[in-house]
Amino acid sequence: MSEVLDLQGVSIRRGTKTILDTVTWQVRDGERWVVLGRNGAGKTTLLQIAAGRMHPTSGTADLLGERMGRVDVFELRQRIGLASSSLADRIPAAERVRDVVLTAAYGMTGRWRETYEEPDEQRAADLMAAFGVLDLADRTFGTLSEGERKRAQIARSLMVDPELLLLDEPAAGLDLGGREELVAALAELAGDPRSPVLVLVTHHVEEIPPGFTHLLLLRDGQVHAAGPLEEVLTAEQLSGAFGLPLTVERHEGRWGARAAR
Numbered sequence: 001m002s003e004v005l006d007l008q009g010v011s012i013r014r015g016t017k018t019i020l021d022t023v024t025w026q027v028r029d030g031e032r033w034v035v036l037g038r039n040g041a042g043k044t045t046l047l048q049i050a051a052g053r054m055h056p057t058s059g060t061a062d063l064l065g066e067r068m069g070r071v072d073v074f075e076l077r078q079r080i081g082l083a084s085s086s087l088a089d090r091i092p093a094a095e096r097v098r099d100v101v102l103t104a105a106y107g108m109t110g111r112w113r114e115t116y117e118e119p120d121e122q123r124a125a126d127l128m129a130a131f132g133v134l135d136l137a138d139r140t141f142g143t144l145s146e147g148e149r150k151r152a153q154i155a156r157s158l159m160v161d162p163e164l165l166l167l168d169e170p171a172a173g174l175d176l177g178g179r180e181e182l183v184a185a186l187a188e189l190a191g192d193p194r195s196p197v198l199v200l201v202t203h204h205v206e207e208i209p210p211g212f213t214h215l216l217l218l219r220d221g222q223v224h225a226a227g228p229l230e231e232v233l234t235a236e237q238l239s240g241a242f243g244l245p246l247t248v249e250r251h252e253g254r255w256g257a258r259a260a261r
C-alpha cells in the first residue's frame with residue numbers, strides 16, 4: 001500500500017508556543033482515520049499540514065508522494081479535499097447549492113460566468129443525491145440548516161475527486177438527527193472502495209462512523225497513540241489523551257465514552 005500522507009518529526013511553532021511537537025504519522029491508501037484530542041491539542045493545525053496549507057517549522061511532510069516545500073502547492077491542493085467551518089464561512093450565502101458543489105471543480109466559490117460541462121453537472125447531482133441535498137439544489141446556501149450545509153460542503157469537497165479528503169469536525173453544531181444522518185453518509189463513504197482516503201477530526205467518539213479503520217490520539221501537540229481503531233480506542237489510551245479517567249464501549253459498530261465512576 002502506498003503512503004498518502006507521511007509526516008516525519010513535524011513541528012509547528014508560533015512565537016514561544018509549540019503547537020505540534022515532532023509528530024510522526026503515516027496514512028496509507030484505503031485507510032480511514034479519525035483524529036481525536038481535547039480542545040487545543042493541535043487537530044486543526046495537523047489538518048492544515050495534511051491539506052498543504054501550512055508548512056512545518058521543522059520536520060518533513062510528504063503529501064500524495066510530494067514533499068512540501070519542493071512542490072507547487074496549488075496543484076497539490078487540487079488533489080486534496082478539505083471541509084471545515086472556516087471554509088464554509090467563505091461560501092456566499094446567496095449561492096445556489098447546485099453551484100456551491102459545481103464551482104469546486106474550478107477551485108472557487110461564487111459562480112461567475114463559468115460554463116460547466118454535462119459530466120460536471122451529472123457528478124454534482126450524484127454527489128448531492130449521495131449526501132441528501134439534491135432536493136435543495138436550487139435553494140441558496142444561506143437558507144440551509146447547519147446539517148444541510150455540512151452535507152452540501154462534503155459533496156462540494158468530493159467534486160474534484162480528491163485522493164485525500166479531510167473533514168474538520170463535520171458534526172459540530174448538529175442536532176441528534178443531523179449528526180446521525182451525517183454519520184450514516186460518512187459510513188457509506190468509508191465503505192465505498194472508490195472513496196478517497198479519509199481523515200475525520202472530531203471531539204466525540206459517538207461521531208465515529210462505522211467503517212473507519214484507524215485512530216490518531218493527539219495530546220498537547222504530540223501523538224499520544226496511533227494505529228488501528230480497535231487497538232487504540234481503549235479506555236486507557238483515551239483517558240491518557242484526554243487527561244481524565246474514561247470508560248469506552250462499543251455497540252453495533254458505534255462507540256461511546258464517558259467519565260469512569
Ligand SMILES: Nc1ncnc2c1ncn2[C@@H]1O[C@H](COP(=O)(O)OP(=O)(O)OP(=O)(O)O)[C@@H](O)[C@H]1O
Pocket residue numbers: 014015017019037038039040041042043044045046
Ligand atoms: N498562530 C498561532 N499562534 C499561537 N498559538 C496558536 C496559533 N494557532 C493556533 N494556536 C494554538 O495552538 C493550539 C492548537 O490549536 P488547534 O486549533 O490546532 O487545536 P484543536 O485541537 O483543533 O482545538 P479545538 O478542538 O479547540 O478546535 C491551541 O492552543 C491554539 O490556541
